[in-house]
Amino acid sequence: MALLQISEPGQTTAPHEHRLAVGIDLGTTNSLVATVRSGMAKTLPDASGRHLLPSVVHYRAHQEPEVGEAALAAAAEDPLNTIASVKRLMGRGLVDVKRLGELLPYEFAAGDTGMPRLRTVSGERSPVEVSAEILKHLKQRAEATLGGALVGAVITVPAYFDEAQRQATKDAATVAGLTVLRLLNEPTAAAVAYGLDQQAEGVFAIYDLGGGTFDISILRLSQGVFEVLATAGDSALGGDDMDHAIADWMWTQAGLSQHNDRHAQRRLLRDARAAKEALTDADSHSVNVTRPDGSVWTGMLDRSTLQALVDPLIERTLAPTRRALKDAGLRPSDIQEVVLVGGSTRMPRVRNQVATYFGKNPLTNIDPDKVVAIGAAIQADILAGNKPDAEMLLLDVIPLSLGLEIMGGMVEKIIPRNSTIPTTRAQEFTTFKDGQTAMAIHVLQGERELVTDCRSLARFELRNIPPMVAGAARIRVTFQVDADGLLSVMAREETTGVAAHIEVKPSYGLTDAEIERMLRDSISHADADMVARQLREQQVEAERVLEAVQAALQSDGERFLSADERARIESSMAALRTARAGSVASVIKQAIHDVDQATRDFAMRRMDAGVRAALAGHRLDEFRS
């Protein structure tokens, strides 16, 4: 008969209606699936007892692709058809991918949507499809283990993932036939796994040192909302670098200089890794190197030597950590709990150094490889409805501000960073020119004031605006971010109801380092941004004044102005044009003021004439009411 799990009081489901939900940690190197059974969140192993699924897909001609260990084994023989680290490509454009291309040995082709495609023997595959294979594999494992179909999954993503990368992850789940209950930030999931969300409030640091990446996130919890205060990291630093350092040391100790034999190198790295892992508990570990001539060097690697080898790498994690704290405006002592994530944090030396830096012992009792998946499973269990209502539902925030481009290449923020999601915000805009019938909506993400410093997410046009004088049209732009952090934008002209709308789809993107830099820059460039914004504002205003005066001169200049007056106005306009070309906001402001003064009489005469024209032919009592 079926095997049963213990339910929360009153939550027993009817037979065949179990609300099975899982948490998935879709990692760069390894992925995991976890679920809550009988009140305990656990990762699910495969038939051989392995919990970690290598995030590797091996495509074969006329056969189903292999995923995981089998794919990893094929990597050496068939590198072009074996896709690893596909997470780095999610939601990225061809240009970004080419830049990463030096690290990745794959052949890329441009897709019709701008999404890069990988050439494999079974055809061109997008990163979304590759990720979907991994998700499919985990879904099958979960369904085989739990004995039923899943109602949904919570999938984790890095805190710095932007809209496009989140949408790509969600698309991958759809392709894999998984319902996404929620995308959850990885550091938030780690905090949930330790039950930190059960506290009233607090500030936490999540230190995530994986195989190939390092991320540090500073989270603040208040009223059930996790806010990402800062993130930083190094997308090319991890346990693999430690293995290389140890392997190089072994090679040098064996009296050898260069190593270009890939086979020997792989074995050396494997031994280095084994030694590193052994030294987690032991004080020393015997290592040996077989020289090309067949002779064998044997030596001992002890903890102090290992520390000397890895300390420079650990030090490299502390630089982003300091930066993240600085961005958050905090000192190490402000951090209430430090959570360790990633296999490399098992190393006692890493734990020591982190403890020393923050002045407190980090939380380590959950397996650092599994902690993110476990947090996701706990969320999935709540979202699937297996917990009583009293259980607090975790809220998330958007990582970077969302806004749109306004005249002068400036960004108007509609939804500020760290707003809780789901959220909807709207703002009204108007036309800039008389008779303007269309408006380009350029959606941007980032913290900076100028368009060129932010990330472009999407563009669309609102057409068929009825011709009106500048400033008369009322265009309401609504930004909506759903619970997964995905954005849709709608623009609507209020008087006629014409509307246009777009959903932000993955198109192209930035590297992790660039996103991180964008966040940092917004803080370090705050003053420069303000100056730039003021300048642009004055330039736009100058443009508007010049156009208005020019139009007035054209229609009524002859009628109301003497040659002398006209010359004075034109010279003030010329001065304004010169000022506008410069880069000092106050000078432009003064020049606008001068044009204003010079055109004062002209404007009054026009107004008088306008009123007279409107009144002509009417009797006074027509205006009595």
Add this chain to the structure above:
Amino acid sequence: MAISITEAAATHVRKSLDKRGKGEGLRLGVRTAGCSGMAYVLEFADSINPEEQIFESHGVKLIIDPKSLVYLDGTVLDYRKEGLNEGFKFDNPNVKGECGCGESFTV
């Protein structure tokens, strides 16, 4: 009339309760549902109702209401692994027939 639990299942229950941080014990029961008449109830118990009976077995309190006990008398709750799946199993001597999946039964 009595019900009991195996050592393996008790270990698992104690761990679950520990992890959960609260709970008096395990509530067992039956209710009418499912494709074959009755279905089992297996829940954490945070409080005990006055009419319920308690059986202590391997350090775990098994809590059951008198109506359910009629159907569960002599049941041993076990914990088993079947392939990748693992979970609790009611070894219930009163069962006359089960539905194919075994999630519901008749007496």
